[in-house]
Amino acid sequence: MSRIRKITLGLSATALALSAGLGVAGMASATTTPEPTASSSAQAGSEAGEGKGMPGGRGGDRGIAQASALAERLGVDESAVTEALQAFHEANKPATRPAEGERPDAAARDGALAAALAESLGVEQSAVTTALEELRTEAQADKAAALKSKLDQAVTDGTLTQSEADAVSKAVEAGVIGGGR
Numbered sequence: 005m006s007r008i009r010k011i012t013l014g015l016s017a018t019a020l021a022l023s024a025g026l027g028v029a030g031m032a033s034a035t036t037t038p039e040p041t042a043s044s045s046a047q048a049g050s051e052a053g054e055g056k057g058m059p060g061g062r063g064g065d066r067g068i069a070q071a072s073a074l075a076e077r078l079g080v081d082e083s084a085v086t087e088a089l090q091a092f093h094e095a096n097k098p099a100t101r102p103a104e105g106e107r108p109d110a111a112a113r114d115g116a117l118a119a120a121l122a123e124s125l126g127v128e129q130s131a132v133t134t135a136l137e138e139l140r141t142e143a144q145a146d147k148a149a150a151l152k153s154k155l156d157q158a159v160t161d162g163t164l165t166q167s168e169a170d171a172v173s174k175a176v177e178a179g180v181i182g183g184g185r
Contacts, residue, residue: 077135080125088124092117151176
């Protein structure tokens, strides 16, 4: 086989693996979120139009579960966390969308969130920062496990080869695909 043909075949296989990975990653993130049970305080907040969730456009049941987990880690009332998160979100809405290819400074946003929550909830900022980092780490681990499970199933089903699944995993870990932070 000629060198050009080998390169073309290799690039085609890589493109196929990445395309399949995008689809699998999308399916993994869409199907792995468990249905949380809302507490009575979260249900009361939802009825009043509250409980919209964490900043960044994430809301609904997922936001309620995140507020609940954060409240549990900080030892404070869930409704207080929900209100503090809403207040932060409203106060920090961007006036305009970022330019193409630009992202807001995540570290600055996270620091501002921790400071605002600490002040609103009457807890140490370091405790809020630690709790947020732990929740993020757990969410990333859950997402990685779900992706691995989906990729393993695709290999078992014959949809992907093991090398294609490995390429998708590597691309997700490197932040090339998957929208991870």
